[in-house]
Amino acid sequence: MVYRAALPADTEAIGAFLVAHSDTSMFLRANLAEHGPCGGAARNATRMWIREEAGAVSGVFGITTAGFVLVQLPDAAPAADIAEILAPFAINGIIGATPQVRRMQGWLGLAGAGVQLDEDEPLYSLDLSELAPPQGENTLRPAVEGDLPLLERWRAAYLVETIHFSDGEARELAAGDVAAMQARGSLMLLEDGAGAALAMTSFNAILPDMVQIGNVYVPPERRGRGHAREVVARHLARARGAGVRRAILFASGPAASRAYEAIGFRQVGHFTLLFFAERQSVRSAP
Template identity: 40%
Template structure:
């Protein structure tokens, strides 16, 4: 595999577009943050890519964010070549379809390194023509119009509960995440008058498809379908802007039941593996 150059990017974009929704993270990161050039001003989600071609045709794209999160889109399984290409690189996480992340992790020699977060979750897709909006109290407002202190606390707990982030680090990351979500207009909060009920977000956005993430209801309000209503209303807004599909991966039976009730159907298995410290690849 060879490093991608700026001239390769239109071909990379077309390749990833053909693999959506399984390539939402690398494609959306590229669209919003661009190609990582090594400068300190680059966003942590800016992308680097390694490419494999066969007879001049692009067959595999291995993406990595500037912070070292690997995002494979490698249908032919070029794992030995990937390990060689990544020799000397630091890897903080592997995220993607289970059938790609599992063999890539093994080829990199990381199968026995415990993950701070190490989960396989069902992956879902929804045509927004089939979206079901549940009845219930409240309507959604952007994060910028919500109660900031509450949202920071919810985001901290979301990071700790769902992503396994240590609580002290989650508190630091939460404030930054709420501010970034407000600026990006990517998240909403379901409000019943002055009372916040749940939050929902989009962690990857492209013109025709979005990926749901950052869904949270505080424990005292769970079991009342607030989160599914927040997600549904948020997706209805996206549909109004011309978005046609939504995808997500779900943790736990309650979340799976909620998303199925909205019309999502399962399409595969998704792996999230994040290490406590970056791992150097020896090839």
């Protein structure tokens, strides 16, 4: 067997490997830090398997409790026994660096499976010492209880627009998503001097050295005024003040790319979010 199930004792070694590939490993890193490498009941708890070479971890993949395969297998690692390992699991999607996701999709025999979302998005990174100062006179503050009905509506709209959920599915998920963001302490609201809400943002992965930005949303009537880049810049300036040194994100389109480039982000690759339309099982061995 090329890959073996990770043990609690492997946590430090897995973490060291993932740090060396941080730009495309933030979901794995955050899930490892919060839940360890052996899975659990939480949606993001991840059961992991590792490959070792010369006594060091050289590849990691895992599947979350929610059914998403997370992959960090650089250098076109061999498929080996991956299909056999994942055969018992229901798979809702595959997430990771674009070349790795496409290889995993093929290894599992899922290249022809129907999809809800299949996007190879530009991956951006930023050393926060190079963050362009936020522009504008608006203010950023943590979301509070009274903001939640609005932010749940915005989250539902975001899920429809970016992940292609139906309206009903998005509404069902939005309240829980917003509650989880607020519990992480990362849900932020940009507002103008009159207190009008302009944009929201959150971190969907948080580590002491690095954050991954997600859930950036500006309602349609507020777009085209620079609010997306401002809300992200202000949030990252706060994070930098708390000691965070680096940030990554993946952009959902040309307008988003321009906004993030304006505050210093530079593209470093592509990152794929592959969500299947229905739960899948491994269809063939590699």
